[in-house]
Amino acid sequence: MRKWLLALPLVFLAAAACLPAGQAGAQIRVSTPQDKFLTFDEVVMLRGRVAPAAKLTIENIPFKAAPDGAFAVGLVLKPGKNLVLIRAGEEEKRLRVLRLITYPDVETAYEGKKHWARGQIVYLATLGVIEGYPDGSFSPGNPVTRGEFATWLAKVKGLPTEKLTADVFFDVPKEHWRAPDVKAVTDAGYMAPYSKETFGLDDPISRAEAADLAVKTEGLAITSKLVPLFRDVPQEGKGAAPIYIAKEKGLVIGVSKDLPIYDPTRAISRAEAATLISRFASAQGQVARLADFETGYTGERFCGLNVAPVVVSFKANPARLTLNQTTSVKLRAEIASRESFAPISKVKVDLSAIGGVPDAEMYDDGERGDEIAGDLVYSLNISYQPKQAGEKRFEVTAVDRLGWPGQGEASLLIVE
Template sequence: MRKIGIFIVVLFLFVAAVSADLRITQPKDKTITLKQVLNLEISGKNLGELSINNQLVGLGLNDSFACALFLRDGKNYVKVSGSKGDTKALRILKLKTFPDIEELYNGKKFWGKSIVVSMATLGYIEGYPDRYFYPTNAIARGEFASWLARVKKMPLPDLSKDVFYDVPKEHWRAKHIKAVLEAGYMTGISADNFGLDDFLLRREAAKIAVLAEGFPLHEFQPVFVDVAADSQYAQYIYTAFANGLVEGVSRKIKAYDPDRELRRVEAAALLSRFKQVKQEMVRLYNFNQGYNEENFCRVNIAPGILSFAVKPKEIEVGKKSVIRFNLELSPRGNFFPVSKVLIDLSPLGGLPDVELYDDGTNGDKVKGDSIYSLNVSLTPEKKGQNIINATVVDELGWESQATTSLRIVK
């Protein structure tokens, strides 16, 4: 029994030692970030072969490795597998935000920040082309129709003709507008016009929300001083209020301001109170759901340089010569493609950022074979050994460097 006990202890220590070889030093599991790119740093003893998200990233590795994680909005899963069979996993939540949402308002956190960030991350709302959200801007009817169609996950119809005079079938919001019209959630402002760019009023928004959520109209006692019991939208406003869809505009006075334009942040808040959206927002921040291989994020490593050489390796001083640079890269596969390959010819009296080519021109023989080349004509003025540096940069900005040498003789 004692021998068996010793064997079990030794086996446990061996397994622990093997599993401890692979460590992720950053980022941490359950990271929440606004960054689109994070550095993944791995350490261990004799890492050997390493795969990330089922993609081989290195062979013969020693005690450390780093790469980039390119995150999508929402949940991102990372699986790191070592050559000894040990596996580590990371769960990363990438949130989408806007510069003006991150700014402080009068020194305080903006009240709608978490709502806007969550709704944007879920893909329901968008900002403007300049990447700002403009939360206090009034929302147009066309914008709200798109947001509503996304929230309700409505199938978008094919269009063979214009939806309205002001909504041609080619307009990118046309299918959203057609969908909410057919569902009976919204109507046009006239028989011919939807009011695509007209602003939505708060009373109209309450009615749309009640119709979209399918709530029966309530018997009510007037709550808001500016929404009389016999007003046109009273039943919809009070039904929406009773079901937690809308709020008043003041803590001091019970007022709804029904004829004011609905602001973009108010529209986001209204839609965030829909039952289905509330459930999705809870799931969004739950690290125990939705993290699997379907949510693998994209991985990137620095370009691999297989060789960098110059031919001939020796030329005569004062004599015009043509030399050829060749730099061969390892295949990029699913990694970000190379954006440029540069060499520094300043030691030879040239420019510090001369580009090599893989397009069949400028001395390159075969287009797209991952061998970057350049023919250079020069007349060296002094002898000596010259070190030439090469830099390879991918589309994500990751760099690799290599050197070669050219000897100038008499």
């Protein structure tokens, strides 16, 4: 399994290199993505063609194809397994897409190579066992904290958590998002607090402590027959037994290929902790199931769908103005319903043609010149005194929460 984890780049490239060929006479032909597709992207485009006049549905949502049968839809992917179900006429096509999670500082090449723990980090992050930082990084070299390790243990072991009514420890209040995980791992006996009052949520964990936690979590017996393998871990020393048991079971290794050194007192890094957890039996099973394209792709794993916003109409009223006469102009942009897609985030109009700002915001709040809130008609009232005859054109842009834009255009005619 560990070799399979590290083979991620080869698996990904092999999968991405293939494209399915359409079959003659088929109602549905998909050009991208292929079945059993792997990607790191949150959104990929589904492109294909159906027979003319065929009734097209994607994940049971009706779609109108172009006159020639072409269609294009954005697939908004969940981490892990995603099923895409396409129907046209009597034909049904199922696409399985696996979205993997990664981080920029894990993907950045160092001396021509990706990070050594990339495979383990990618799969555990995809499974939701480990997490990055709010800024989108993983910081693999940072020490892992006791709070982080508690969360990772709780998730990889599938420990049940509960809604808390009291603080877990003085330094782990019930409101802290890691509190349920800390309670779960301490109740299970995997981790112990410093005292009845203190857990040490933000304290680092040493490599010796990590080995001890791994042995406890995996339920490994401590034996008296230990083979001393590391120069810096005396056989009779405190904490030596868990290190050597963990080494024997393949859970930990030394820090050097050339020297038998374990470095027990150094804080274990987030990358090392992720690698350690990836060797747990429960993690191995979860990764194997994640990699299996033959199971788990059900209707519960439908991905989200998205299309660019459609500006149904964009009008200026009045559309005809008199030169040098100040007039109040009502701009109205109607946006097509987004019931099954990402909602509209902003609608802006470019007023540069009449000397205004290029990104004036329009509103659908029942205020600020808008008549009815939530009717998908966005409004902006402007006062304009034209100084030159001719046509003035405006472009409106509707943007959804995924950042997808849709445009429309209106014009004013200036007469003398």
